[in-house]
Amino acid sequence: MRLGMAIDLKRCAGCYACVAACKAENGTPPGIFLRRVMKEEAGTFPRVRRVPYPIQCMHCQDPACKAVCPTGATTQRADGIVLVDDEKCVGCRYCIMACPYGVRFYHAKIREYYPGQGLTVYEELMYKLHPTGVTEKCTFCVHRVEKGLEPACVANCPTKAMTFGDLDDPESEVSRIVRDRRGMQLRAELGTDPSVFYLSP
Amino acid sequence: MALVKELKAEKEDVWIPSVCNICYSNCTIRARRVDGVLVKIEGHPEAANAGGGGRICAKGQSGIMLLYDPNRVNYPxxxxxxxxxxxxxxxxxxxxxxxxxxxxxxxxxxxxxxxxxxxxxxxxxxxxxxxxxxxxxxxxxxxxxxxxxxGAGPHCGNGEHAMAAILHGAIHTQVDYDHCNYLLMFGCGAGAGMYYNATASMRWIADAKVRGMKVVVLDPLLSTPAERADEWIPIKPGTDGYVALSMINLLVNEYNLYDAEHLKTHTNAPYLIKKNGKYMRDRETSKPLVWDAGEGKAKTYDDPTIKDFALTGTYGVDGETCCPGFQALKDHVKKYTPEGAASISGVPAGTIRRITKEFGEAARIGSSIEIEGHKLPHRPVGVLYFKGAQAHKHTLWTAMALSLLPEIVGAADTPGSLLGSNPRCLGYPETGLPRWEPIEGPDGLLIAGSWIGPPPSALSxxxxxxxxxxxxxxxxxxxxxxxxxxxxxxxxxxxxxxxxxxxxxxxxxxxxxxxxxxxxxxxxxxxxxxxxxxxxxxxxxxxxxxxxEASYLERYDLPQPPTLAGYHNSAILKEWLTSLRQPIVEPLYERKPRHEIIFHLLDKLDLWQDFAATYNMVAQLREPYLLDPNKRYTWTEILDLTLKSHFGEDHNLEWFKKNGVIKWKKKPEESYWKHFMKLRVPIYFEWFVDLRERTEEVLRQLTYGEELDFSDLQPLPDWGPCASHEEKRPGFDLYAFYYRVPTHTFSSTYNNAWLDDLGQIDPTVYNLVMNEDYGKKKGLKEGDWVWIESMYGGRTKGKLHLTQGVHPECLAIANCGGHWSKYLPIASQPEKGSCFEWLMKLDPKCVDWTVQNWDLCVKVKVDKA
Missing domain, CATH: 3.40.50.740 (Rossmann fold)
Structure with missing residues (x-):
């Protein structure tokens, strides 16, 4: 089993709803976005395009972050999900350097969303899930996946731009769409074999 | 901590259905409360076909930060x-x-x-x-x-709303995305988490795009909707109307791409117009006359013996020369050539010709489609426009031109086309309530059945x-x-x-x-x-x-106006939906819901009876659920009566608290009402002549009458420049204009910590957007602070973002940032945007008085701060 995702850039509206969905589901602290939307501009006026594309942990089959982790904190499950064990993580941040996608964050200390005004009750509750001194990244919402739910970004996408499922199963929706639309991996040349595929706009 | 981290409830973990109110779309949501704390807002899955589409935008999810913002006011x-x-x-x-x-x-x-x-x-x-x-x-x-x-005037759609009323019997318009193949958008945020049905329309447009709908956006800015379009065509601000007029000219005078059948049956195109611009009327009945080409004589427009309505030509009736309204339109738009449009708008004439042809051909004039057993004309093209196109001196003309463009190809209130949102509601099947529909006004023309105030018509x-x-x-x-x-x-x-x-x-x-x-x-x-x-x-x-005040997450409400086409309801043939807003948490601190505050005031002022009488009428309550004017109710009691009145005894407040949403199938007779009701709409706005005369009569009685210009009230639109187009002083070489982004609602969300965090990811949210080549020429760099000086003298400051994605003669300013209240510590940080209103002038000349819309297009000078 290899859990993965296809992101259809023909559907993506660049609206940032997935970024908010990730933040809302995981309660991430200020400045930490386990999922972001990048916008790449090409061309010169008036022939110019700007394509929005979401990025997050690619849950690579051969994760560069795992290879450099000195404590074995970064692990990969049998279903392909790459996770960080914060009890083993010592916060050395080698993984942040090694990740080709810039999707890992170091949580140095608890910060408030309203600086100098204390944590909101929401933050008090949610930041318990975010220990300091360790690295964080997208987990494919493993806590949802284990209950049979889709990751929050997928479940909430207003345009249904994302398909999530088992890439090892040729009959799965995600495998079919990656095959039919010739899904591409970001920076495939690095050989990390990401499990997130992009379908061209 | 382990590998799988998850919020665990100690006592309580519930999902509560409710309705968002971070913008006007009122998407249906459900919210998760864990041990008394709101922890998540999602789209309500039951609202998949309307009311948010079962998902929710970034703004809606960030409601949590509005609820818990420590800067909220908590005490009187x-x-x-x-x-x-x-x-x-x-x-x-x-x-x-x-x-x-x-x-x-x-x-x-x-x-x-x-x-x-x-x-x-x-x-x-x-x-x-x-x-x-x-x-x-x-x-x-x-x-x-x-x-x-x-925001009424500067930020709302006074021109579009008027046209939506007159042509579609509605307060605004949407496109029938399920059957549309070609969508033109002029300065409008549809499909990118803005405009009406903010969340749901994102998916409708995505589905349509996958199906093959082409989207073409004309906008000075490569805006979020333009990013996802098939084609972005940059245009100078305030010139959209000229381009639309030239497109109409090409369609009716060069390409012969217009829907004659639609014009004859559903519009006043055949009504004969005299030299003075008014209808040629029947001497006896006063009804407008048309020319029956079959018999070669004039008849009243509703004469059942008419064989063929003439749309073109000139005719002599009662010794006067007259022509059908359509002929008048043809003659009128002749001067609006694509070459002329190109010189004004910067859109190449070849591009205008190409998109006009694409649009006209995509309309598939003459084709039909079968929908739920009804054979209906299929006109799969739409034109959406909003603030960007109409926030100019000649709002009405621009709105008329952009609204006529789909009308002449028959793309109005028919499958695939532009739809009023929502002119006709036949009510919940069990009760027939709420109900509204357009009615026949003077000369066979439609009058909207539900609007915010009295709908504009010849009777206005x-x-x-x-x-x-x-x-x-x-x-x-x-x-x-x-x-x-x-x-x-x-x-x-x-x-x-x-x-x-x-x-x-x-x-x-x-x-x-x-x-x-x-x-x-x-x-x-x-x-x-x-x-x-x-x-x-x-x-x-x-x-x-x-x-x-309590926020929308702390109070009860029935946010869709009961007798008004709610913003959250889809114009498309999907489902009607009503949902209850209910508190996710009790009001925090000493905040009170508005209803409670107002009821206290009504008590103290002894005005309860007046309230009850109006409420009974506007909310369309029926026996036995009418409010007794001599009784004092709580807001939840009123909601209970209202819901039962509309949806039957079983669907009371308790039912809605549990289920959140009631929905029922929409009928073709509602979405495509035009083919089920005998009503016409104008393509020649004849009653504007009379309206102008009556207005000028009133103006003459006013000391300030001369300051209010109503000369744009004419039956067919022209194009005229904004003051900014005529500003030639050296240095004032950029058109500043305002646009919207998907992560903020006007000025109201700038202290929301999540939306602020999100806004910082995208350089077009808080910065002034300037063309890269223009910036280089001026020695300006990305991130430079600049002063903007308006042609009217106002100034404001901002930080630059340089991009190829904006017209070189423009400076784009998003939403209403630039707060200064020290009680909004996030919003008032200097790098959180600029407020366009500093650049404006309180001058009657800056308003299109016909629709009371402000010109938000100002020439500016930019200097490094």
Whole structure:
């Protein structure tokens, strides 16, 4: 089993709803976005395009972050999900350097969303899930996946731009769409074999 | 901690259905409460086909940060510093609710005794409470006389709303995405988390794109909707109308791509027009005449013996020469050539020709489609336009031109086309309520059955303005915008009373109207200002009393106006939907829901009976659920009666609290009403001639009449420049204009910590967007701070983002950032955007008075700060 995702850039509206969905589901602290939307501009006026594309942990089959982790904190499950064990993580941040996608964050200390005004009750509750001194990244919402739910970004996408499922199963929706639309991996040349595929706009 | 981290409840973990109100779309949501804390907002899965589409945008999910923002106002406050002004601290002092309500009630009582019109009420389009509730308490307090809707004029769609009423019987329009193949958008945020049906329309457009719909966006900015379009065509601000007129010219005079059958059956295109611009009427019946080409004679438009309506040619009737309205349109648009349009708009003539051809051919004139057993014309093209296109001096003309473009190819209220949203509702099947539909007005033309005020039509009255908005002089306008003029010079505007109390709810009129210092002065003219507030924002700096309001996550409401086509309901043939807003948490601190505050005031002023009478009518209550005017109800009791009245005894408040949503199938007779009702719409706006005459008659009675220009009221649109197009002083070489982004709602969300965090990811949210090549030429770099100086003298500051994705002659400014209230510590940081209103001028010349819309296009000079 290899859990993965296809992101259809023909559907993506660049609206940032997935970024908010990730933040809302995981309660991430200020400045930490386990999922972001990048916008790449090409061309010169008036022939110019700007394509929005979401990025997050690619849950690579051969994760560069795992290879450099000195404590074995970064692990990969049998279903392909790459996770960080914060009890083993010592916060050395080698993984942040090694990740080709810039999707890992170091949580140095608890910060408030309203600086100098204390944590909101929401933050008090949610930041318990975010220990300091360790690295964080997208987990494919493993806590949802284990209950049979889709990751929050997928479940909430207003345009249904994302398909999530088992890439090892040729009959799965995600495998079919990656095959039919010739899904591409970001920076495939690095050989990390990401499990997130992009379908061209 | 382990590998799988998850929030674990100790006592409680529940999902509660409700309705969002972070913008006006009112998407249906469900919210998760864990141990008393709101932890998540999602789209309600039951609302998959309307009301949010079962998902929710970034703004909606960030409601959590609105609820828990430590800068929310939590206690009643009174001013201790008598001096009022921008940036002057009112010296707030906490008081009790009793003191606050007693003070306000006493002030209102005193003012009502002098003249109820001395009370002005404000709200904003974002702040969507039950329309029945708002209408009823306004009626009770000041007879619905003086109101000030925040953003009305500068930020709302006064031109589009008028055209939506006249051509579609609705308050706004949507496209039938399920069957549309070609969509043109002019300065509109549809499909990118903005515009109406903000969340749901994102998926409808995505589905349509996958199906093959082509999207072409004309906009000076490579905006979020333009990013996802198949084609972005940059256009100079204020020239959209010219391009549309040239497209109409090509369609009717060169390509012969128009829907003759539609024009004959559903419009006034065949009505004969005399040289004076008015209908040729039957001597006996006064009905407009048409030319029956089959028999070669004139007949009344509704004569059943007509064999063939003539659309073109000139005819002699009763010794006068006349021609069908369509011929008049053909002749009128001849001067609008693509080459002329190119020189004005910067869009190449070849591009205009190509998209016109694509549009006209995509309309598949003559084709039909079978929908639920009905064979209906299939015109799979749409034209959407909003603020960007119409926020200019000639709003009405622009709106007319852009609305006629789909109309002439028959792409109106038929499958695949532009649809009114929503002109006809036959009600919930069990009760037939709520119900509204367009009716036949004079000369066989449609009058909208449900609108915000009286819908514009040939019957519209023009009156000497007595209200501070001056709206009575502009019946095409849904919302008046003249308040600062009248408040600053009440004698000139002939006010028969002195404004005494301004009672503000849910809006920030200082940052969303026009020239900020003047608007501030206007607000100061009220001796007493009270505000029901979520935050201490810029407009509350001028308040004397603050009443802390519960947010939409802390109160009950029925946000869709019961007799008004709700913004959240889809125009498309999907489902009707009504959902209940209910508290996710009880109001925190001493915040109170607006309903409770207002009911306390009604009690103290002894106005309960007035409230009940209006509510019964506006909310369409029926026996046995009518409010007894002699009884005092709670808001939840009223909601219970309203819901039972509309949806039957079983669907009471308890049912809605549990289920959240009721939905029922929409019928083709509703979405495509045009083919089931015998009503026509104008392509030749004949009654504008009469309206102008009647308006000018009133203007002559006014001391300020000469300042209000109504000369654009003519039966067919032209194009005219904005003041910015005529500004030639050296240095003033950029058109500044305003646009919207998917992560903020006007000025209201800038202190939301999540949206602020998100906004910083995208350089077009807070920065001034300037063309990279222009910037380089001026020696300006990404991130430079600049001063913007307006042609009118106003100034503001901002940080630059340089991109290829904006017209080189433009400077784009997003939403209404640039807050300055120290009580909004996130929003007031200097790098959080700029407020366009600093660049505007309070001048009657900057308004299109026909629809009371402001020109938001200003020439500016930019210098490094």
């Amino acid at each position: 406050l009174k001013r201790t510093n008598p001096e009022k002004g921008i940036g002057i601290d009112p010296g707030w002092q906490r008081i009790s609710w009793d003191e606050a309500l007693d003070t306000l009630a006493a002030k209102l009582k005193e003012a009502r005794q002098k003249d109820p019109r001395s009370i002005t009420l404000t709200f904003s389009a974002v702040d969507t409470l039950s329309f029945g509730f708002t209408a009823a308490w306004w009626m009770a307090l000041n007879y619905f006389s003086n109101w000030w809707v925040s 009255e023009v009156k000497v303005p007595e209200n501070i908005s001056l709206q009575e002089i502009s019946p095409l306008s849904v919302l008046g915008t003249g308040q600062p003029f009248t408040l600053l010079d009440p004698a000139k505007y002939g006010l028969k009373y002195t404004p005494e109390v301004l009672l503000m709810t849910g809006c920030n009129v200082i940052m969303t109207h026009t020239e900020i210092p003047k608007v501030a002065e206007a607000i100061k003219r009220f001796p007493f200002v009270a505000s029901l507030s979520l935050h201490l924002d810029e407009v509350t700096e001028f308040a004397d009393l603050i009443l802390p």
